[in-house]
Amino acid sequence: MEVFLSSLRELEESGAAAIAAAAAPEELERVRVEYLGRKARLTQLLRGVRELPEEQRPEAGAEANRVKNRLLELLDQRASQLAAAPAAAAPGTDLTLPGRGRWRGARHPCTLVADEICDIFKELGFVRARGPEAETTWYNFTALNTPLDHPAADEQDTFYLAEDIVLRTHTSPVQTRVMEKWKPPVRIVVPGVVYRRDPFDASHAPAFEQIEGLAVDEGISFVEFKASISYFVRRFFGEDTATRFRPSFFPFTEPSAEVDVSCLLCHGEGCSACKGTGWIEIMGAGMVDPAVFDNVGYDSERYTGFAFGMGVGRIAMLRYRIPDIRLLYESDVRFLEQFERA
Amino acid sequence: MNVSYRWLKELAPSIEDSAAELAERLTYIAVPVDDIVWLGEGLSDLVVGKVLSVSKHPKADRLVVCQVDVGRQEPVQVVTGAPVVVEGAFYPYVGAGQALPGGQTVKSVKLRGEPSEGMLCSERELGIGRDAAGIMQLHGEFKPGDSLLEALELDDYRLDIDVTPNRPDLLGHWGVARELAPGGAADLQLPAFPEHARVEYSVAKAETEGTTAGVTVRIEDREGCPRYMGAVIRGLSVGPSPEWLANRLRAIGQQPINNVVDATNYVLHELNQPLHAFDLATLGGPAVVIRRAHKGERLRTLDGKDRALDREMLVIADAEVPTAMAGLMGGEATEVTESTQDLFLECAYFDPKRVRHASKGLALDTDASFRFQRGMDPEGLPCAMQRVIELILTVAGGTVDGDAIDVHPSPLERRFVGLRPRRVNHLLGVELEPGTIEDCLRPIGFELREGGEGVLDVAVPTWRPDIEREIDLIEEVARRYGYDRFPDEMKTFRPTIVREDDxxxxxxxxxxxxxxxxxxxxxxxxxxxxxxxxxxxxxxxxxxxxxxxxxxxxxxxxxxxxxxxxxxxxxxxxxxxxxxxxxxxxxxxxxxxxxxxxxxxxxxxxxxxxxxxxxxxxxxxxxxxxxxxxxxxxxxxxxxxxxxxxxxxxxxxxxxxxxxxxxxxxxxxxxxxxxxxxxxxxxxxxxxVAPGRPETVAYRPLPVHPAVERDLALVVEGRIPTAEVGGVIREVAPATLESVSVFDVFEGGSLPEGSRSIAWRLRFRAPDRTLTDDEVDKAVNRITSALQEKLNVAVRGA
Structure with a gap:
């Protein structure tokens, strides 16, 4: 018995030392086989338990199991130590060499901006809506209080597919489509592609992304309109960004407003980005014209609301200081890769 | 549209703001100002020079040698290649060592041996016109050495205003001045021209047809032309405009042409009324008929283009043929030229839609069509007629022959729009007093009177065709009150019932x-x-x-x-x-x-x-x-x-x-x-892309019993697809088969020609017990025999 216990303890100590000395997983595996494998010394000793007197067997067995469990535990510990500090930790490795890379993908800057805008308006209860890109002239113009024989229809040069079918010139037709389907309260944002018959230059593209917004309910006033837009501006451009509302004209809003924000570069001092004015135009907006409500069968005495629209590419250009809108549509990987971390 | 700051201040002397302040104010209450340009930029070095004598250059045919009085004790000698230099006339002069507006410094040089001290300048060189061919003769009396800035009234600012399509009233200085003057319309006045010719004439009214000075004026298309005024001026002489008139036009970026055309242009930009002058001698009849174009009719317009007309187009015709496209452009045959002595002057209101139709149909956009399409003021005709007659007589001489005629078949009714102050406040979200509402509207020409039951009857001025509904008036109140004066207070909102896009x-x-x-x-x-x-x-x-x-x-x-x-x-x-x-x-x-x-x-x-x-x-x-x-x-x-x-x-x-x-x-x-x-x-x-979301993930319990793995190398003949082999395996395997995967594919070597060896790893596991080797062996056997039977696939090495 004594012999058994002392050889067991000796085995425990030498095993513990061997485990601690193992410098690599392969070495540790060799130690495991040596001590705990099928032909290992501990296994041999355990077989010896059967040869001990009957009354001594439980104690010897328990002790042998304790040693086995301890060694197993030490093996585990050492294994995870070795895993945590793998081979690279070995002295002599030049850690200034570059790591193994993977390609990193990126969202398009317009997607980044559109998602952020939609998320901010989500805080104000707006959900996303969508509509077709080819539209009837009814949805694109007439329902939005823009008669085709009025000069206001000239403000946007339009692509025609047929006499009464156009590529939408704005996301505003979705206003009508949503209101035809749902009753107030309506609170929607509509990101989407719109078309203008402008050739590509530094600030124009024939197809580009826009975001529309529409809120309709009882008692929505000009004051809330201003508050909602100012909230968006502060959340998107920063708390200290000022918002300016000035008169404008859109056939489907009245009163109409153009919304400017204090220049992001000079903070209102005047610089080349804002042409010295201190302000940068970001959206057209206003209270929904009652004629638009009449066209979808909403009671324009009971319901009021506001709508807005902004160019996503333009906002992306402001935010990321992109000087030429064509960069957004050329798909040059050296451009798109810059938004990996955005 | 370009506006001159000096011109505005002349019309509204109560304006005290600087050009920049005016621009900001206009932006805040009406329409944006895109740019402000000081017209004197780079011109402060220039003076007026008087050419005392012109002599031929001794060695060069194309050059002349001028002695020029530039206000110094001695005249300076200037050599120029300009085609025409008039002795005794005035020209802009820049001295040697001084700079042109572009920043280029003028040097003292010798041209083919003759010394030249400085330059006489063209409009292009001064940056005020396009004419680069000749030097710019100044018309009028000047003192040699006077500052050119003063002489050309270039100490002025040009505001480039971006007029929205709903505001035709802002397409002239008068309307912009009305918007900006502290007291509104009440502050405005029409200043006298220098050497102003006062003209007395009477106006003869007619419903559809009348005659003045032998010219018959007849409206055949009352819908297209609700009002047409005409007058005959005889004995004038066409020539260059005096400098003050030319300066005014240059200040707003317009090129002076001749005194008659410049006078109509002046009144266009002042009172916002397009005008047209016909050479009376060229009018057949003489008659002026406002009618639809006949089928197949053509007209060669002033721009030299021969245009085919349609029935919807409105024309001015003489007794036989069209002489002008109404509201767009005159005809070449009736154009005022240097030799014109007698004029027929037109001052009319044309229907916006008809002008738009012709403008679109002919692909022709002009200053006049731009304005008529947006709606001019039919009640503004008499004043504009008076103004242009006085201006023409002032700058081109002549007399008015007979009455001016005012053919007015369809007088427009004064428009009244009801305005509920309660609705104003409901929509705008503030509490404006009735007095405040009135203060917003009255200065720009609206008249308000009590209409009973909380409604104000608002008379809309005739120059505001855009105001038709209560909401239009509410916008007027909001913008005149100032958008920036409304608080931005967030209110509670109800969530929408609109479902988000799928x-x-x-x-x-x-x-x-x-x-x-x-x-x-x-x-x-x-x-x-x-x-x-x-x-x-x-x-x-x-x-x-x-x-x-x-x-x-x-x-x-x-x-x-x-x-x-x-x-x-x-x-x-x-x-x-x-x-x-x-x-x-x-x-x-x-x-x-x-x-x-x-x-x-x-x-x-x-x-x-x-x-x-x-x-x-x-x-x-x-x-x-x-x-x-x-x-x-x-x-x-x-x-x-x-x-x-x-x-x-x-x-x-x-x-x-x-x-x-x-x-x-x-x-x-x-x-x-x-x-x-x-x-x-x-x-x-x-x-x-299909709309919608995938099914919600349902958690599967993690296994508690060990798995048994078996590897099978299968020799597959020919081109049997791997997916088919996998299909058979899944089909015949018991439910305990957890996964099947391919981990190696091998061809050639000792394999029969055209065969492949595909190595599969099969993993078995039961949720409730540890699988025995026997069970797994049985399953594998079933799989291999099914493969053998169905696809003739053998286990490699077996």
């Missing part, structure tokens, strides 16, 4: 997958050449791209070409967008798609040498991952070429559980892409 979630998941694979999101314009699209544009930007794309992949391949052409060999692009197809209805079919194209290395190169190019197995994995997100339950399968019309090589298809094909992937054939020789294989996929 595609939002699918787009988000697809982007996540593609970005995970290292792809870059692209956006392309959906225009395509014939052959790449089914839906045609009626008015494309370029004839080459006159269709809408019917797929996204083709456009993205062009974007890969763009990158390859710039030396980028590793390209990974994806796009979410719309493809267009022809449809039965009026609108084209729109399909929401995702496409991706990639080429080059599957990872950035590393010094260990690991890596390699993207291959078909990457393609299959990307497609599988995309298919799972684009359409839940869809499977990826090879397609046979018989059922596939696309051009991808080794195509794979995405098929839904109900057998619909949603997309394809494959290798882009070399013929379909312009790629340099060093470029790698190009891979592409396109798939239709």
């Amino acid at each position: 595609y939002v979630d699918a787009f988000r998941r697809l982007r996540e997958v593609m970005i995970g694979f290292g792809f870059l999101e692209a956006k392309t314009t959906p225009f395509a050449p014939e052959g790449e699209g089914e839906v045609r544009l009626l008015n494309p930007l370029s004839e080459r791209e006159d269709h809408l794309r019917s797929d996204l992949l083709t456009g993205l391949i062009h974007r890969v070409e763009h990158n390859l052409a710039r030396g980028q060999r590793d390209v990974r692009l994806f796009e979410l967008g719309t493809a267009f197809g022809s449809a039965a209805g009026p609108l084209p079919a729109e399909s929401i798609r995702m496409a991706a194209v990639w080429t080059g290395r599957r990872a950035p190169s590393h010094w260990t040498g690991e890596g390699g190019e993207w291959d078909v197995w990457d393609l299959k994995w990307v497609l599988t991952a995309v298919a799972a997100q684009a359409t839940p339950g869809a499977e990826v399968q090879p397609v046979d070429h018989a059922s596939y019309s696309g051009n991808l090589e080794e195509p794979l298809a995405v098929v839904t559980p109900d057998g619909r094909t949603l997309g394809w992937a494959g290798r882009v054939p070399a013929a379909a892409i312009e790629a340099p020789r060093w470029a790698g294989a190009v891979w592409g996929l396109e798939i239709e």
Whole structure:
């Protein structure tokens, strides 16, 4: 018995030392086989338990199991130590060499901006809506209080597919489509592609992304309109960004407003980005014209609301200081890769 | 539209603001000012010079030598190549050592031996006109040496205002001054011209036809022309305008032409009334008839173009033929020329829609048509007529023959619009007093009176055709009150019942997958050449791209070409967008798609040498991952070429559980892409995106019993697809088969010709017990014998 216990303890100590000395997983595996494998010394000793007197067997067995469990535990510990500090930790490795890379993908800057805008308006209860890109002239113009024989229809040069079918010139037709389907309260944002018959230059593209917004309910006033837009501006451009509302004209809003924000570069001092004015135009907006409500069968005495629209590419250009809108549509990987971390 | 600051202040002397302050105020209450330009920029060095004598250059035919009085004790000698230099006339002079507006310094030089001290300048050199050919003669009396800034009244600012289509009243100085004067319309006055000729004449009214000074004026189209005024001026002489008139026009960027044309232009920009002058001698009859164009009629307009007219177009005609396009442009045959002595002057109101029709039909836009389309003030005609007659008599002489005639078949009724102050406050969200509302509206010409029951009856001024409804008045109140004076207070809002767009979630998941694979999101314009699209544009930007794309992949391949052409060999692009197809209805079919194209290395190169190019197995994995997100339950399968019309090589298809094909992937054939020789294989996929979310994930309990793995090397004859072998394995295996995977494929060696060895790893596990070797052996035996029986597949080495 004594012999058994002392050889067991000796085995425990030498095993513990061997485990601690193992410098690599392969070495540790060799130690495991040596001590705990099928032909290992501990296994041999355990077989010896059967040869001990009957009354001594439980104690010897328990002790042998304790040693086995301890060694197993030490093996585990050492294994995870070795895993945590793998081979690279070995002295002599030049850690200034570059790591193994993977390609990193990126969202398009317009997607980044559109998602952020939609998320901010989500805080104000707006959900996303969508509509077709080819539209009837009814949805694109007439329902939005823009008669085709009025000069206001000239403000946007339009692509025609047929006499009464156009590529939408704005996301505003979705206003009508949503209101035809749902009753107030309506609170929607509509990101989407719109078309203008402008050739590509530094600030124009024939197809580009826009975001529309529409809120309709009882008692929505000009004051809330201003508050909602100012909230968006502060959340998107920063708390200290000022918002300016000035008169404008859109056939489907009245009163109409153009919304400017204090220049992001000079903070209102005047610089080349804002042409010295201190302000940068970001959206057209206003209270929904009652004629638009009449066209979808909403009671324009009971319901009021506001709508807005902004160019996503333009906002992306402001935010990321992109000087030429064509960069957004050329798909040059050296451009798109810059938004990996955005 | 360009506005002169000096001109505004003349019309509204109560304006004390600087040009910059005015611009800001106009922006805040009405329309934006895009630019403010000081007209004197760079001209402060220049003076007025008087040419005392002109003599031929002794050595050069094209040069003359002038002695010029520039206000110094001695005249200076200037050599010039100008075609005409008049002795005794005044010209702008810049001395040697001084600068022209462009910053160029003038030097003292010798021209073919004759010394020249400074320059006499052209309009172009001064930056105030286009005329570069000759030097600019100043018309009027000046003192040599006077500042040119003062002489040309260039100490002025030009405001470029961006007038919205609803505000035709702001297309002239008078209307802008009314908007800006502290007291509004009440502050305005028409200043006298220098050496103003006061003219007395009476106005003869007629309903549809009348005669003055022998000219018959008849309105045949009352709808097209509700009011037409005319007058005859005889004995005038056409010539250059005096400097003050020319300066005014130059200040707003207009080129002076002659005194008659300049006078009509002046009144156009002052009172916002387009005018036209006919050479009376050229009018047949003489008659002036306002009528529809006859079928087949033509007119050569002032711009020299011969134009075909239609019945909807409104023309001015003499007794026989059209002489002008009403509200657009005069005819060449009746144009005022240097020799014109007698004029017929037109001052009229034309219907906006009819002018617009002709403007669109003839593709002709003029200052006049721009204004008539937006709606002019029919009540403003008498004042504009008076003003232009006085101006013409002042600058060109002559007398008014007979009465002015005012043919007015359809007087417009004064428009009244009801305004409820309660509605104003409800919509604007503030409490404005009735007095405040009145203060906003009255200065700009609205008249308010109590209409009973909380309604104000508001009389709309005739120059505001845009004000038709209560909401139009509410906007007037809001902007005149000042948008910036409204508080921005957030109120509580009710959540909407509108359901969010079904595609939002699918787009988000697809982007996540593609970005995970290292792809870059692209956006392309959906225009395509014939052959790449089914839906045609009626008015494309370029004839080459006159269709809408019917797929996204083709456009993205062009974007890969763009990158390859710039030396980028590793390209990974994806796009979410719309493809267009022809449809039965009026609108084209729109399909929401995702496409991706990639080429080059599957990872950035590393010094260990690991890596390699993207291959078909990457393609299959990307497609599988995309298919799972684009359409839940869809499977990826090879397609046979018989059922596939696309051009991808080794195509794979995405098929839904109900057998619909949603997309394809494959290798882009070399013929379909312009790629340099060093470029790698190009891979592409396109798939239709289905709306909605995948089923909610339901947790499966983690296994508690150990698994048993068995490896099988199967020798497969011929081209039996691996998927078929896998199918048999799954079909005959017991429920305890947890997974099947291929871990090696081997051909050649000792294998029979045409056979492959496919190594499979089968994993078995039971949820409730530990499997015995016996059980697993039995299952494997069943599988191997089924394979042998159905596909003649043998276990290798068995």
